[in-house]
Amino acid sequence: MARPRSDDRRNAIMAAATKIIAAQGIGAPTALIAKAAGVSNGSLFTYFETKADLLNQLYIDLKSELGAVAVDGFPVGExxxxxxxxxxxxxxxWSTANPEKRRALKHLNVAEEVVTSSREAARCGFGEIxxxxxxxxxxxxxxxxxxxxFAAFMSAIAEATVEFILQDPENADAHRQTSFDALWRMIG
Amino acid sequence: MARPRSDDRRNAIMAAATKIIAAQGIGAPTALIAKAAGVSNGSLFTYFETKADLLNQLYIDLKSELGAVAVDGFPVGExxxxxxxxxxxxxxxWSTANPEKRRALKHLNVAEEVVTSSREAARCGFGEIxxxxxxxxxxxxxxxxxxxxFAAFMSAIAEATVEFILQDPENADAHRQTSFDALWRMIG
DNA sequence: CCTGCATGTTTGACCAGTCAGTCATTTGAA
DNA sequence: TTCAAATGACTGACTGGTCAAACATGCAGG
Incomplete structure (x- = not known):
């Protein structure tokens, strides 16, 4: 058998895409992503049918990771x-510790290329939440x-908070507390 | 004197840009905007130095309009x-009555082409608010x-509310009330 | 009233650059 | 030797921006 299509390569492309898209937005050329992943631009299209395909996969990946991290160590009895x-x-x-992933996700969130079915697929990681x-x-x-x-309010407030924390990281805890209190007051 | 550079043409281009950008995003070709404005693509560049210039002007225009509308008929004594x-x-x-303007503004809000000075220029229409x-x-x-x-929370909630109202226009009033109550609860 | 000229505007074919995606060729593990 | 996988030069489509020519307008003098 020939050298297998390694998932490593796929992941390398995803990681590179995260970095490049975070920096340049959705319009970043695939050639740049391929280069950053240490892969020829032709190869990129053996792992992802189209650029849109790559964007959709990346969206699902990042969103799912976010969902998984948020419920990690969930305090069941509390x-x-x-x-x-x-x-x-x-x-x-997660958002403040992974600014590139967050920034890429932010771009993907408003990208027309990311289709509804991908957004639905990503939502299932948020069932618990x-x-x-x-x-x-x-x-x-x-x-x-x-x-x-309500969900839109929540994610909007989260987004605004993260944006603010990244601008003023010293007071991250205070901003987190402020935003949570505001959220809780909103709920009741 | 020859025919003056009419403001009408400028406005026509702005209006066309609003429509096209709302539909296609910032990446929409200038040729399409020119066509929609009933103007040759060469002419567009006599009214706006570059595409980025057009985007900045449009951003300031729309944002200022939004600010002006919001304080119109302000109840001073209340x-x-x-x-x-x-x-x-x-x-x-304004946002729900002018979905194209809002959608264009949404794209412009995240566009890298719109520079800081434009964002500052637009902010001055929001002094009262x-x-x-x-x-x-x-x-x-x-x-x-x-x-x-706090401002980020507010505009984020407004954005989420508008998005929701456009999806479910029949209950627009209820959504508006819900969001204002939530906002007011957040304030205190 | 007409004609020719000067001034300024509009036009759209064109240019140089960019990009997603292809495919004939090469590579290297089995 | 075999053959799937990797490669990267290449293609065709498209884009922002240019520019020489066409055109509109106001005016001076016949």
Missing amino acids: GQREQLAHVWAGLLR TSLIERARENGPMHAAPYGL | GQREQLAHVWAGLLR TSLIERARENGPMHAAPYGL
Whole structure:
């Protein structure tokens, strides 16, 4: 058998794409990504059918990683406030500790090339978080609001907080606390 | 004197750019914008030095319009809650009534081509709103939070709300109310 | 009223550069 | 030797921006 199509290469391309897209946005040339991955540009297209395919895969990958990190070490026995605080801290920690991944994800979030089915696929990594949120708000003033609206608020606040922490990292903890308190006040 | 460089043409290009950029994003070819404006592609570059110049002008234009609309009919004598509700309603009304302008603005907001000085220039249309927000939160639990963080929360929530209203226009009023209540709860 | 000229504007074919994706050729493990 | 995998020069499509020619307009003098 010939040298196998290694997953290592795939991952190298994904990692390179993360870096390049974080720096240059979705418009970055595939040739640059291939080069950064130590791969010929022709090879890139044996691992990903099209550029759009690469972007979609990367989106799912990053989003899933974010979801997984946020529920890691989930405090099962605790109250809702502590559980949500845990998830909140996890989201912010990953985003601030992996600025390139976050930045790439930010670009992918608004990219037209990333199709609906990819967005749905990525959502399934957030099942635990979704149900936590549902439970947390069901007795508060936002119980009647559609879930999507509330989820949009949450991720919007998270996004704004991360943006702010990256600008002012010294007060990261304070900003995290401020944003969580604001979020909790919003819930009820 | 020969036919003057009409502002009408400039505006036509701006309007066309709004439409095309809303539909295709920042990457839309200038030729398409020129065509939609009923102008040759060469002419476009007599009104705007470069594509980036056009994007910056358009950004300032749209953002200023949004700011102006939000403070239109500002209820000077009323309480802070009513004042903020007025601004909130104004922001959401403009955004939902002008989906193309909003969509174009959304693209421009994240465009690298739009430089810092343009963003600053656009901010001055929001002076009134800024001071209102400062007054509104100065006695609440967010009084210690940096202004930028709070402003980011606000515009993030507004953005999420608009997105949601456009998906579910029948319940626009309910969503507007929900989001304002959430915002007000956040303030204190 | 017409004609010719000067001034300034509009035009669109064109240019140079860029990009995603292809494919004939090479490589190297089995 | 065999053959899947890797390569990178190449292609065709497209883009922002240019520029020489065409055109509109106002005016002076016949």
